[in-house]
Amino acid sequence: MTLVIGSQKSTTKPFIPGTQEISHSRQLLNKMTQNWSRRAKVVQAKNHNLDFNSPELAFNPARDDFRIDLLPFKDHPAFLEAPLKMQQQILSCGWIAYNEKTVDIESKVVSPACNHIIYQEVPGVDDGVGREIASDTLVDEAYHILLVMQACRITREQRGLESLKLPNFNLVKQMTLEQAKYSERWQKILVQIATATVSEVFISDYLNLLAKDTNIQPMNRLIVDTHRQDEMAHHSIFINLAQCIYTKLSPIQQEFFADVLPLPVRWFANSELEVWQTMLEYVGFSKTREVIADCAVTDEVNLTRIDYSGVISLAEELGALNSQRGIDSFARQGLLK
Ligand SMILES: [Fe+2]
Ligand SMILES: [Fe+2]
Secondary structure (H helix, E strand, O other): OOOOOOOOOOOOOOOOOOHHHHHHHHHHHHHHHHHHHHHOHHHHOOOOOOOOOOOOOOOOOOOOOOOHHHOOOOOOHHHHOOOHHHHHHHHHHHHHHHHHHHHHHHHHHHHHHHHHHHOOOOOOOOOHHHHHHHHHHHHHHHHHHHHHHHHHHHHHHHHOOOOOOOOOOHHHHHHHHHHHOOOOHHHHHHHHHHHHHHHHHHHHHHHHHHHOOOOOOHHHHHHHHHHHHHHHHHHHHHHHHHHHHHHOOOHHHHHHHHHHOOHHHHHHOEOOHHHHHHHHHHOOOOOHHHHHHHHHHHOOEOHHHOOOHHHHHHHHHHOOOOOHHHHHHHHHOOOOO
């Protein structure tokens, strides 16, 4: 039997458990669609003052572009002993990587998931509301890409990092490898939906620290804060989409979703050491090899760096942890005590 994820052949599982949650989720999604033009930052962009030439946002070379505590080698003696100018350049690289990873999340993780919904390839969200909210989200993410690209260009020009080219990020590499393991299209789509859902649950936290940091470059803080405000809405959009989707999956598809949902948590906990190695070599940091090797031993995947409680709560709400198989899949990734 071929299991096709899509409206035409989606399973007709008796729609009893979670019915109230689904209608509640659908109502919320409907309301959020109606609110989009009021809350979306791209709609407010004309009135929103993101003039990079304004004095408050003017680039200040004396300010750091990024937070030291977000570097995987923040306590490494070789980094702490480096000249201040080198440390500052490494922070600028960190800001560029942070933005380019954001572009990856928007364009390679979240947008394809929205497109699957728009093309009615995902059950439970193949109606007008599901497709419209996926379209709203696509517009938001396109605007976020524009924002962070502007930020990257200014930083690269101001810091002399124009020719820095980064390798692929681990998050997308891992997702693509996972999709390649499966032959069925519905499996590949569910890996994409799971990764997008976890990304959207995490991204507000990912943005939060910088959005509130008044010591970094003011332009950087404002861009991250603008993005964060849209992502607060996306967080609940994706939780509600996941509710609508999960209930319409067949039992086999639900088990599969419960299996893959914890994986992106570990992918997010990865320090992206290959990207860091490229950047440290680019700025001529002489202890690159030593620092990267030490981080690979102690900190390559560090679950303590991220708060994944939102993903556990989502899995509980979906009922994905009601089966031993679901519990085992979260436990295998080290997410359950
Ligand atoms: Fe975004
Ligand atoms: Fe988003």
